Amino acid sequence: MAQIDRLFSEIDPDSGTFSFDENVARVFDDMISRSVPLYADVQRSVPMLAGLLDHDPIRVIDLGCSTGTSLIHLSAMLPQRNLELIGVDNSQPMLDQCEEKLESLDLPHRIETVCDTVQSFEFENASVVLMNYTLQFVPEGDRPALLSRIRDSIRPGGFMLISEKVAHEQATMDDALVELYFEYKRRQGYSELEISRKRDALENVLIPLTTDQNLELISDAGFARAEVLLKWFNFATFLCRV
Ligand SMILES: Nc1ncnc2c1ncn2[C@@H]1O[C@H](C[S@+](CC[C@H]([NH3+])C(=O)[O-])CC(=O)[O-])[C@@H](O)[C@H]1O
Numbered sequence: 101m102a103q104i105d106r107l108f109s110e111i112d113p114d115s116g117t118f119s120f121d122e123n124v125a126r127v128f129d130d131m132i133s134r135s136v137p138l139y140a141d142v143q144r145s146v147p148m149l150a151g152l153l154d155h156d157p158i159r160v161i162d163l164g165c166s167t168g169t170s171l172i173h174l175s176a177m178l179p180q181r182n183l184e185l186i187g188v189d190n191s192q193p194m195l196d197q198c199e200e201k202l203e204s205l206d207l208p209h210r211i212e213t214v215c216d217t218v219q220s221f222e223f224e225n226a227s228v229v230l231m232n233y234t235l236q237f238v239p240e241g242d243r244p245a246l247l248s249r250i251r252d253s254i255r256p257g258g259f260m261l262i263s264e265k266v267a268h269e270q271a272t273m274d275d276a277l278v279e280l281y282f283e284y285k286r287r288q289g290y291s292e293l294e295i296s297r298k299r300d301a302l303e304n305v306l307i308p309l310t311t312d313q314n315l316e317l318i319s320d321a322g323f324a325r326a327e328v329l330l331k332w333f334n335f336a337t338f339l340c341r342v
């Protein structure tokens with residue numbers, strides 16, 4: 101079980117730049133569910149959308165799988181389907197938490213995890229590629245080639261589901277959306293100190309693009325259709341079909 105996220109609550113001279121280390125991994129499930137609006141809805145949408153496919157097997161690659169939440173949902177919600185579930189993450193501490201969760205559950209499918217970067221991991225024949233809140237951590241210059249590789253790996257009928265924190269092209273509107281997001285975090289029990297320290301730690305680590313920039317990248321990668329499936333102020337989920 102993830103511990104309560106109090107990572108940024110005390111002044112700690114060691115913590116500067118955000119990274120997916122042991123300290124983050126230990127609290128990650130609590131951190132992401134309290135920090136990402138619509139997170140539970142995105143997770144629920146994964147088996148709903150994958151379950152619509154007539155692929156057999158349904159092969160799902162989760163890029164930036166963290167503690168395996170989406171893959172676990174898929175297995176639990178689609179017990180009768182033939183699923184191949186593969187999670188990729190370059191943080192071993194996150195994958196250790198994932199393994200711990202998998203050991204405590206009795207799931208109907210095997211979930212394979214791979215410690216690698218999404219830029220170098222090679223995969224093919226995917227029904228579904230998930231990339232929820234992960235592209236924002238990939239250097240901007242690497243994003244076009246990664247999206248093209250994902251596009252080329254997806255079988256006819258399949259899709260990519262991608263969620264991102266998004267920026268607004270207009271600075272005043274962007275400031276307003278960020279303030280609304282900080283209000284959301286206050287309602288989730290985070291203090292001013294925790295909010296501002298995490299904002300500083302994420303600077304130059306989490307680099308959001310605008311909704312239109314993301315749609316353009318997705319289209320340039322060769323996806324036939326992309327639509328905004330869910331949106332909460334500065335968070336968006338894109339359904340991208342081949
Ligand atoms: N280049 C990279 N290569 C591989 N993994 C990476 C890379 N950069 C970051 N990661 C990994 O991407 C994950 C991002 S979290 C995803 C949540 C999950 N999808 C969820 O739906 O619960 C989102 C967040 O923390 O905001 C972390 O586990 C990183 O280690």
Ligand SMILES: O=C(O)C(=O)Cc1ccccc1
Pocket residue numbers: 131132135136265298299302306
């Ligand atoms: O907390 C934030 O500011 C976020 O953008 C969400 C988040 C969630 C988990 C790790 C990093 C960022």
